[in-house]
Amino acid sequence: MTSTDGPVLHHPDEVLLAFTRALRAAGVPVTQDRAHGFLSAVAVLGLDDQRATYTAGRATLCGGPDDLARYDQVFEAFFDHRDGLPRSRPAAPTRPTFSDLPETDRDDAEGDDAESPDDVVRARATAAEVLRHRDVATMSPAEKRRLDAMFATLRPRPPSRRTARHQRWHRGELDASRTLRGSLRRMGEPGDLAWRRRGRRPRRVVLLIDVSGSMSGYADALLRLAHTFTHGVPGSPRGAVETFTLGTRLTHLTRAMRLRDPDRALVAAGETVPDWSGGTRLGETLRIFLDRWGQRGMARGAVVVVFSDGWERGGADLLAEQMARLQRIAHRVVWVNPHRGKAGYEPVQQGVVAALPHCDDFVAGHSLATFAELMELVSRA
Known part of the structure; x- marks a missing residue:
């Protein structure tokens, strides 16, 4: 029987799960395993310590640097805390707007040519050029459809060996x-x-794409990039480009990427990969790749490109060990991080810290322009 004389008391787990649902509604990709990790961490630290609860949530529920600001705002609104917890308040980035010069301004400018030699030069970038440099994770569905068509402008050249x-x-x-x-x-x-x-x-190219929750905003564009690598060079020998996805398990996607139509290839990839937007076990999946494919010859002498933000849920020591194995057998190891090209980014994630000593290149991969730069880097490897 429910009492109406006082406030209704909820079980602590119900409160914490309601907080995770609020985070998910605010745009933070909180998966089921992250929610369970949050509950386990709070059970160890104690729900009565608000600072410990705040820190446990940041460590277990946030998939990347972009989630931290939203987490702080939702935590403050949900728990109404007032004890001065540390929270970042970055200024919202403003997008540049471009407009054509009105006809009246053009007439005035033409009439003032003789009087003002230091005229202001007005320029307008094309929409395609602006889209080339946009972060693919921040695009609207309409912009992503336009970007999909622009992948055809990329011209990969395979690296070669003697x-x-x-x-x-x-x-x-x-x-x-x-x-x-x-x-x-x-x-x-x-x-x-x-x-x-x-x-x-041609030298073989192996693409390892992280499809965990923190990389969900880039997974579609990265798979289209893998499809472009696979079909970009007519007459390339079979097996010149191999594609795998990394998450909670390793999935071989080369057969799906061989479909000529990119949309059909992505549909086939979606039906093949069982762990979209899940957790990340980079060290474990790399070990499986090296034991089953890489050590036997697929990665030997190849250019291996790893697409990941480095948010590792497993042990960093295992990741460092497997990256060292990979570097010993591969011709070149390239790590592509979508946050690398953003202002203020620092490689402090435990996965990136463990992998960087064993990488030949550490580059950005968040826009079509950075994808073109990556293709040029791979072609020169």
Whole structure:
């Protein structure tokens, strides 16, 4: 029987779960495993300590730096705390607006040319150029559809490696055998010298894409980038580009990426990957990749590109160990972090700190412009 004489008391777990639902409604991607981790942490620290509850929530419920400001606002509104807990209040970024010069201003400007030599130069960037530099996680659905069409403008060039076989060339190393055979065909008469060089063939590219909750805003664009890598070079040998997703488990996506139509490829990827927007176990999934595929030859001598923000839920020591293994067998290891190109970013996440000593390059990957720069980096590897 419910009493109406006093306030209704709720179980502490109900209060905490209601807080996670409020965070989810505010745009923070709180998954089920993060909510369970939050409850476990508060059970250890004690719900009566508000500062400990605040810190436990920031550590378990936030998937990336962009979630911290929203978390502080929701925590303050939900618990109505007034004890001066640390919270960041970054100023909301303002988007630049562009407008055409009105006709009256143009006439005035033309009439004042002789009087004011230091005229203000008005310029307007094209919408496509602005979209190229926008963070894909902040785009509207309409802008993302326009961006999907712009992926066709990317032109990947595969990295190459030297082979043991030689091929004819107009300069380089003297081909004594072919020169001698030509002289014998001419009954010993001297002729032109033959030259040769070491042959070249495409170097394999392996793409490891983090599809955890903290990377959910970039997963679609990164898979389209993988599709562009797979089909960007006509006539590339089968297996020149291999694609995997990392999360709570490892998923091989190369077969889905081989579909010619990018939309069908993404639908097939969605049906294949079982752990979208879940947790992150980078060290464990890298160990599985190296044991099953990488050590046996797929990553040997390849350019391996890891797309992740480094928010590791497992042990950082395991991730460092597996990254060291990967660096020993790969030709080059590139770590792409979508937050790398943002102002004020510092690589302090435990996954990034563990992986950086074993990476050859640490680059940004949050916009179409950074994707083009990544393709150029891979082609020169």
